[in-house]
Amino acid sequence: MSIIPVEPLREGDWREHARCAGHYEPFFAPFGERPPSRDRREQVAKALCRQCPVAAECLQWALLTEQRDGIWGGLNEYERRQLKRRRPT
Template identity: 45%
Template sequence: MAHFHRLPGPIADIWAWQHRGACRDRDSAQFFHPDGERGASRGRRENAAKRVCERCPVRAQCAAYALSTREPYGVWGGFTEHERLQILREGWSGELDVRGLEARLTTPSR
């Protein structure tokens, strides 16, 4: 479940990064799994979404947003929901830990 109390207020500057996202004009279905999707089908969709994220200029901000709000669904900043849970378990310290997050962005997924 998302932690809505962690979301910032409606301040345009905080959300402006979203306008520069590589995913902005894409179908959101590429980034969020439909009910019952599993196995190879899910892996192909997630990998295609991650390829979009690889060239995104706001990838770190997107990933930080998803981690700080505990976004429960989809690929954000190149990380699936399962990968984000792993990052949180390993001790991601919040939006200020962008350097640590950027280091993860440059290493291949496990």
């Protein structure tokens, strides 16, 4: 399991408005998770992201801080790596 460093919330922080606030379980894989369970968990997380008013900010933050684990802004680790490869430097 990875420990994800997160800055403390400041007033007006985008994370205050995140749809996932208080619902972190579907966003991070438990140790030993297998593909069928992962797919179901990711579907739940991505559904929350699609309804989130700050999904773009979340994804941008994940890319800037190079988050390796979890669903951020509606994308999993693999999808974020693919997005970074396609972005101009």
